[in-house]
Amino acid sequence: MACAGTAADPIDDAFFARGAVAVARDLVGATLRFGRLAARIVETEAYAGDPASHFVTRPRTAAMMGTTFGRLYIYRIYGLHRCLNVTADRNGPGAVLLRALEPIEGVAEMARRRGVTDPRQIASGPAKLFVALGIGDDLLGARALDEFTFERPARPPRVASGPRIGISRAKSLRWRFWERGNPHVSR
């Protein structure tokens, strides 16, 4: 069913076994914990077997999109940047790109890593949040739940959707999800 779940439902492997679009939508508002850091996921994007997906455009490096769920898929882009995804969909290719976080705990640590002071500049973009979390390429392929914990929001967030950002193909799909009005969203 298409139920978004309640605050009591855990975010476990079964959560990520669902389709990428449902996983992306339902991660908005969740709290991501990594060590002493905590942040609210405020923006995500879903990728599946569509023409903009790395499963299609980078079939070798993104093969794990088709064979795993609940695993960390990390990719490099424009030479410099790295972005963090969690694979999804037990029955087909899927991954969810984490695009923006609202820092909650360990804010000073994240700000220092990013070299910024404005809280809105800490993690308001996929490559920004990767730096803010202080993670590395070594997490590629790891179980997401071995590295992070995810907690449902106490109250259902207001989730908006629109076209994914930075892609040249499949622009009509509205597979970007964000918390409406949250200032930490990338745009």
Next chain:
DNA sequence: TGGCCGATATGCT
């Protein structure tokens, strides 16, 4: 082996 392009961020006009 060469050339093109990219799920970005930043700085400047």
Next chain:
DNA sequence: GCATATCGGCCAA
């Protein structure tokens, strides 16, 4: 709003 750094992945040749 626009240019550009910077380099791995991919495929055509």
